Amino acid sequence: MAAFDLEEQEQISQIKGWWEQYGKLVTGVAVAAALASVGWQGWTWYKGKQTLEASALYDQLQTAAAEHNAQKAREVAGALIDKYGATAYADLAALLSAKVQVDAGDLKNARVPLSWAATKANDPALRDIARLRLATVMFDEKAYDEALAQLQAPVDDSLTARFADLKGDVLVAQGKKDDARAAYKSVIASLETATKAEAVTLREIVQAKLDAVGGAQ
Structure with missing residues (x-):
């Protein structure tokens, strides 16, 4: 029995020594893991709440x-973008609001959500679509240099x-027919083997x- 007690005491001493050396680290890791778990659950809840509110x-x-x-x-798109800009709904809201403004003949207000989406939308492809639509609005406003600035190669x-x-x-529109021909030719080349109806059209x-600007000249 005494031998067992001695062996047990040695084990306890070893454990105590190990704990004195590593205890703070273990406690820190455990606390960090607990906080991370709670933090992740909180973040997930927050993101879900944001998505639901943005959806509404x-x-x-x-x-x-x-x-x-x-x-x-x-008004609604502005509030959505301001409060929930990190959600996909903000991206979609910018495009939809701009379309409503264009349909109403209000190109100035169409620029606002498109300018936001062209630089801050979460989806790179959607940023490209916003740039294209913004350039179209600028073209309609005869702001040709601004339009060209938006038409750099898409992602x-x-x-x-x-x-x-x-x-x-x-x-x-700027009278630069040679440059226009080059642009149109690049379109023809990129769609040469296209088969989808939209691309063919x-x-x-x-x-x-x-052909209207001189074709193959």
């Missing part, structure tokens, strides 16, 4: 769009032809534009 506002925006209520669309390859097409239109339209 986006529903309001869709209603305003269906009613062609440009002012309401601006999403699927939008390359549309960017080049609009760039050609802007260059024609765009190629035919751009070919007509190319």
Whole structure:
């Protein structure tokens, strides 16, 4: 029994020594793990709450769009972007609000959400779409240099032809036919083997534009 007690005491001493050396580290790791778990659960709850609230506002925006209520669309989209800019709903709200403004003939207010989405949207492809639409608005306003600044090569390859097409239109408006021809030719080349109906239609339209500015010159 005494031998057992001695062996037990030695084990306790070893444990005590180990704990004195590493106890603070173990406690720190355990506390950090607990805090991380609580923090993650809190963050997940917060993100879910944000998404639900953003979704509710986006529903309001869709209603305003269906009613062609440009002012309401601006207000709701502005609130959504301001409060929930990190959600996908903010990206979609910017594009939808801009469309409502364009349909209402208000190009100035269409610029605002598109400018935000072109630089701050969460999805890179959506940023490209916003840049394309912003450039279209600027083209309609005859702000040609500003439009061209938006038409740098897109990140999403699927939008390359549309960017080049609009760039050609802007260059024609500026009287730069040689540069416009180059832009249109790049569209034709990129869509040469396209089979989708939309791409084929765009190629035919751009070919007509190319012919109008001198074709293969």
